[in-house]
Amino acid sequence: MVDPADKERLTQLEERIAAAKKLQEPGKDHQDEHYSQAQHAWRMVIELVAGLGIGFGIGYGLDALFGTKPIMLVLFILLGFAAGVKTMMRSAAEMQKTMTAEADKDERD
Structure with missing residues (x-):
């Protein structure tokens, strides 16, 4: 018992x-x-690499077309890098906005 x-x-x-x-x-x-x-994190890395890859492709194509080997390649790689960083920053701001909204929602509940 x-x-x-x-x-x-x-x-x-x-x-x-x-x-x-x-x-x-x-x-x-x-x-x-x-x-x-x-x-x-992977999304942001892919955005940066995609910007570099597109810049490389455009620069290489223009260099092959115009016969100016390194100039366009370097220029468009730098432009692709800048575009990738800008896209990453936009994604980070979007992510921060989403997380802030979730935190505010949790505080209200």
Whole structure:
């Protein structure tokens, strides 16, 4: 037979476990948040590399067309880099705006 004091302690323990589980449910899982941050980081890296690649392609094509080997290549690589950085900064601002809106929403709730 179970002692009444032990039964009461067991009931209290079950209530505390249930309360702790409820606290964890509404929030995001830490791994999901980390995965989302990794996605944003890769997006920004890809935007920069795409800008450099497009600049390289345009510069190489114009150099081949006009016969001015390194000039257009260097110029358009630099322009592609600038465009990639600008796009990265725009993505970072968008991400910050989204995170700020989520934080404000969490504070209101």
